[in-house]
Amino acid sequence: MIKRELVVIGGGSAGIAAAIAAYNNGCKDILLLEKDAELGGILLQCIHNGFGLHRFGEELSGPAYAEKWKDSLAQTSVDVRTSTTVIHLTSDKHITYVNPNEGYVTVEAGAIVLAVGCRERSRGAIATPGYRPSGVWTAGTAQKYINMQGYMVGKRVFILGSGDIGLIMARRMVLEGAKVLGVAEIMPYSNGLPRNIKQCLDDFDIPLYLSHTVTDIRGKARLNGITISKVDEKLTPIPGTEMDFDVDTLLLSVGLIPDTALLNEAGIKLHNKTKGATVNEHMETSIPGVFACGNGLHVHDLVDFVSMEGEEAGAAAAKYLRGELIRKEDSVIEAGNGISYVLPSYIDTEAMEESMEIKCRVTGNARNVKLTLKNGDKLIKEIKKLRVAPSEMEKIEVKKAEFGAAKGRFVLALEEL
Amino acid sequence: MGETTKTYTCIVCPRGCDVTATLNDKGDILSIEGNFCPRGEEYVRNELTHPMRQLTSTVIIKGGLYDRLPVILSSPIPKDRMMDVMKALDGVEVSSPISRGDVVISDVCGLGVDVVASRSM
């Protein structure tokens, strides 16, 4: 069996960054596997601007952001295979992949970085009632048709879910000549970035129906109408609040889920909230030497942070391969009041580096709050926030010195000031 | 003398600051607050007088990996001219190879702004 030091699975923003970081940290035998015909991942269809402000100090389109990273990758000796799909991943780090040139190949990896990305929740996953005509797509699928293949998907459009892709696609459809009749969001707040509400909906007078969801889909062949209803606090539709829209297209932007098919096969422990792997502060999964990052680990709102996480995972993998990733005792970090999830799940406060970053999302919009990290009653770290929202990932840097001798169970919570 | 306030969600970066402008009854700006960086102030000044927007779209490309090439503007344009630029892109065709930053249409619609390729293909 062929042996490789490091195999990076996925050539999107996380995977490219992981490969470069591993290379820069001394790992020179790296195989990067990408299922599509070129590197870049989902960025290639995200032709809008807004990428790279943190990384490059300028606002780039998705393809431009990917291109800059690909240019950096080209300066390394990372071995890239495109049109290559990973079929199997085992717990002993055997990877089987297939591509048209080599066929099925199994390699044994010293370390693995999983940068597999996420998928969109489909209509089936939310069990929307009604018929199943054509004309109902996830926003990302429509984005691919329009931006890469150059085909329009419809003329009169409604959007379910206020995730960023849905908002971006609302503007995109209008600019290409469609009429967008509205966006319904089941939660009482938007899931997208405030700037996208402004520049994608408000700019084009597209109404946003908060606390509404689609309760009927009509049309036996092509979609010809939908009904939306207001929902109560339990998110159950309220009879009598129905509104009908004559539309030929319904785009769904109802959430993204890490793609975990490979993780399941390898028996990697999953996080019950993010639906991705559970990791420690080195982005290492429950299998030593297997690292995870990017939207395949948890769904990010900014690609710049995906790249940064990829770099962390790549650097950690290189360290692992050098035999320097020493672990003594795992403590756990859990989500407390007001927090929907926290990452990493595990930390070794004794063997950790000088500082680490905790990422979390809150469960609801709030103002004038603080995020507190506690070990029992002992406060480890506290940061004040003017505003928090579920759509925006929060990051908290904690120094080793701040942990001190604390270990065991840590809880991150949201508290009022 | 009457003062009015207007609040804007800044779209300059993903931070999305809520920026409040205070105006006197002649419409002069008295203060701008809530912005994290100077670009937020500039954004709100523009919103009050002449809102500007970046525009991204595609043009037809022949011989490329895909059938459309993503394009972007060299700088933002007045918001109310976005559809004019979209119409100007209709029917425009380029051929592979093309490099990121290559000008696809110069001075589009006389706006003094270029449409450029936002990736190489």
Added chain:
Amino acid sequence: MYDIIIIGAGIIGSFIAHDLSKKLCNVLVIDKEADVANGATMANSAIVHAGYDPEPGTLKAKLNVRGNRMYPGICESLGEPYVRCSAFVAATSEAESRILDTLAERAGERDIEYRDMDGDSARELEENLSDDVIRVLEFPTTGIIYPWNIAIALMEEAVMNGVDLKLSEEVVDITKEERYKVTTDRGVYEADMVINAAGVYADRIYAMALKGEPDFHIKPRRGEYYVIDEMAKPVVNRVIYPVPGPDGKGVLVVPTIHNNVLIGPNSQPVDDKEAVCNTSEALNDVKARASKTVKNLPFDKVIRTFAGLRPSGDTHDFVIEESKTLAGFVNVACIESPGLASAPAISEYVIDNFVKDAYPDKNASDYVHRKPITFMTGMSDEERNELISKDPDYGRIVCRCCLVSKGEVKEAINRPVGATTVKGVKKRVGPGLGRCQGGFCEPLIVDILAGELGVDRADIRYDSAESVMLIGQTKKGAL
């Protein structure tokens, strides 16, 4: 000029066409749908029931038992999977347990293998069986199949052996003169015999020929289902039935060949013969009822819901008979459950009773057998690599959920009775059935269809001609 026209290309029409293709006669199959197996055959529980359930003395009882015994051999000859997964009928009360006594008695009379066990023994075999289950009858001969793929395979072999197939053609009139004249929205065809296998429309088709009120009526009963994502360890390994009631077999939990799980159906009479929509009431009902027999159902892993219409009649049994007034007009109607399980026996019954020996058999050596469609997931790496060396497209994965290659998709399109639509590709080789529900693969499938069929992407349909997907190109003057 045909000897026999079959109306309907579902599982029944396909079995009959396949049986007739072994005889020296000219056969035409007509269906209004864009593909074979698009009606009840596409949306059901996909089970070959053992045959203990139907009332004694019915055609259902006789043909279900016979059909169950015929399936394994037929699937083997077609190269289609048949998995004898076994089934539990689970009782949760003494009253239900008494119904199990009746089923056991019927099974004994019909020579159907079964085992009787208490709840705890059953839970040792199926760990997610509800704690409320007190007694179980196991029927090991229960099988699972992909009904639409069997229909497609049958029709494919029938067409390879001379049967004509007209899809997307709707029968609008039938008249009997010297022969039968069947008029569709596209043409007129003549035959000596008409076999009506039109599913939910069988009563209307018969009425067309009768020019009057038929002696059976079909009132479809809708069944709604959830599909659970493929899991390393599916929640059940056997079909789990509740004890049957007046509504039928009840809400089942069904493993599928590719490790998905189906949960359903309810049973709701509907007037509209096309009302294949889901309702939240029914889905909630299915959820509640399934939980009576199986615990730990992973409803957070639902990837799809769907609804199917059973062609249920007012006759309470299959109607398989020649018209009393129209000689040579054979109705094969009201084929509700266990219609799928009975299908091969129904076809045999039709041939034996109504076609008889009107046409001699072809020489077995003249009969062409289909080559099973390539399924790379069932191959060794060596076999796969040999295939890829011949056509690299077999190494190009287009569906990452079900791991389907471009080569397999091309094959599905270019076979006899090949796929012409996105749904057709999905039925034959799987892209779109998995957890992304087509989100990633659909644009690729549209591309491959357009390339293989030599048409523009905008000409590709999801299913019927009206199910338009892409409405036209951008940047071509639409603004």
